[in-house]
Amino acid sequence: MITRRALFAGGAGLGLSAALGATPVRAAARRAPLSDPFQLGVASGEPAHDGVVLWTRLAMDPIALDGFGGMPDRPVPVQWQLAKDENFRHVVRRGTEVARRDAAHSVHVELDGLDPGAEYFYRFRAEGELSPAGRTLTAPAPGTRGRPLNLSFTSCADYQSGWFTPYRRMAEDQPDLIAFLGDYIYEYGDYRHPVRDQAGGECLDLAGYRVRHAQHKADPDSRLAHAVAPWVVVWDDHDIENAWAGDVPGRPGTPFLRRRAAAFQAYWENMPLRRAQRPDGAAARLHRSIRWGEVANLHLLDTRQYRDPYACTGRNGTVGAGCLERFEPGRTILGRDQEAWLDDRLRRSRATWDLLGQQVFFMQMDWAGGPGEGYSNEGWDGYVASRDRLTAAVGAYERNAVVLTGDVHSHWAGEVRRDHRDPGSEPVAVELVTSSVTSAGDGLDEYPDTRALLAENPHVKFFNGRRGYVRARLTQREMRAEFRSLSRVSAPGAPAYTSGSFVIEPGRPALNPA
Known part of the structure; x- marks a missing residue:
């Protein structure tokens, strides 16, 4: 089981491979006893003041290429327990769910009626x-400050x-909540010189996406991070297909909606x-809000499913000052319904902080870094009117x-102007961009x-190009953000700095060095 003491000793309950942190998942999966159906670990997510979701997926052979994880072709009863203590002496809820083959033997236990602002421990059998x-x-309960x-x-x-x-370093911090802002997997086939070998080729069907997710979940550092705190997630392009936009695939000519339905299901x-x-074919509503008392609302956005096509070129990339399509007033990156939903959430919010968890810059x-101009039409610069409305x-x-924000594989921090085209426009928000x-x-x-680049964009205050994550502490008085970086991911075990x-500070949308 995970205890506070054992966590820092190397991840108790996750096996020797987790303690070593250096065992390839392919080898770990093959060595594990075939009687162990919990090789993908456990997770929780979507915390509310009275409930949470508990998750596991049964897999005896996580990277079996048919996507079924080596599980038998039958329903499997899965018992679960929720306890107040890490030793499970005070079990407060228990039950049984059925893991079915048509959902890859995954289990989602959606609980309510729990105590607000409480720590729980859970497990499955x-x-x-x-x-x-x-x-x-x-x-915390509504009204809690x-x-x-x-x-x-x-x-x-x-x-x-x-x-x-980086997952292990996040777990060592024992946060209250982990937010993953897109590209949890990559759909690509094999690289020429990979650091680690992945199972399967390019993800094109349900089996392929299931295998890719399973290999990520079976990784010991991933298992530790998922087990230590609740997660909230949103997808970006690589969770489905590189550079997709709405109903338009990133690579023309592919049966995209069928592929998208498979990726959404997995x-x-x-x-x-x-x-x-839960998706309905190639559609799923992923935008939603997580409320943390009166301290913060985390609004999770989907910038992929409802966006208009890329401006000017029809493909993602950098466009110059002559691309006027990106300013068209009807263009949207969220879609009209999601825009209206977010506007209503902001209008009704009484929290000190409103966090917008989303995918792209x-x-x-201006990425040109010289006398010319160059803007990404994949980020909000390609949807200026949509940004202006927000x-x-x-x-x-x-x-x-x-x-x-995620997506750009590096740390950035900057101040968001009401209208970036007006040099005198005041900041209305700040942006924190996490690395990968x-x-x-x-x-x-x-x-x-x-x-x-920083000189060309004076509202941007910080950059770091290492891998890592951001950790933040939010109170009524301030939000403190630290960009955590690692010197390497080409070998395991690097410390974070x-x-x-x-x-x-509330009422002052500016980045003050800590």
């Missing part, structure tokens, strides 16, 4: 085997690009999501908004063009 234990929390939120967030975990050590099967997020960013709402409702777990390899603290630290 199936086929005569007991799972490792997990730790979870419920959110004194309970801080300790939040960690990251994105972009490419199995072939490196070791998942995503739900492998994440601690509620029934409300929000603030304006910044106007933040200003009108006087919200303390912080945009949490592994994508883009080890990276560097600073690249040759870093200083030129703080490459940048900022304080944000």
Whole structure:
């Protein structure tokens, strides 16, 4: 089981491979006894003040290429327990769910009626085997102002690009909540020179996506991070297909909606999501809010499923100042329904902080680094009117908004202007961009063009090009954010260090060095 003491000793309950942190998942999966159905670990997610989701997926052979994890072709009863203590002497809830083959033998236990602001421990039993234990929390009750939120967030975990050590470092912090902001898997086939070998080729069907998710979940560092705190997740492009936009595939000519339906199904099967997020074919509602008392609302956004096509070129990339399509007033990256939903959430919010958890660069960013201009049409710079509507709402409702972003495989921090085209426009929000777990390899603290880019974009205050995550502590008085970086993911075990630290105060959308 996971105890506070054992966590720092190397991940009790996760086996010797977790303690060593250096065993390839392919080898670990093959050596594990075939009687063990819990090789993908356990997870929890979607905390509310009165409930949480408990998750596991049974797999005796996680990387079996048919996607069924080596499980028999029959329903499997799975018992679960929820306890107040890590030794399970005070079990408060128990029950049985049925893991079915058509859902890849995944289990989603959606609990309510729990105590607010409480710590719980949970575990499962199936086929005569007991799972490792997990730790979870419920959110504070509505109206609660004194309970801080300790939040960690990251994105972009490419199995072939490196070791998942950032997950272990996040787990060691024992946060209240972990937010994953897209690209939990990569759909790509094999690299020419991978750091680690992945199972299967390019993900094109349900079996392929299931195998890729299973290999990620079976990783010991991933298992530890999932077991230590509740998660909330949103997808980006690589969870389905690189650079997809709405109903348009990133690679023309593919049967995209069929592929998207398969990816959505596998995503739900492998994440601690509620029934409300279960897909209906190629459609799924992933945008939702997590409320942490009166300290924070975390609004999770989907910038992929409802967006208009890419401006000017029809493909994702950098466009120049002559691309006027990105300014068209009808363009949207969220879709009209999601925009209206978010506007209503901001208007009704009474929390000190409103966090916008999403995937792609929000603030304006001129990537040209010289006399010309170059803007990404994949981020919000390709949907300027959509950004303007959101910044106007933040200003009108006087919200303390912080945009949490993934995607770009490096740490960034900056101030979001009400209108970036107006040099005198005041900031209305700040943006914190997390680096990746592994994508883009080890990276560097600073690249040759870093200083030129920062000079070209004076509202951007910070950059670090290593892998890692962001940890933040939110109270009524301030939000403190630390960018955590690792010197390498090409080999396991690197320590994390703080490459940048900022304080944000309510009513002052500015980044103050800590």
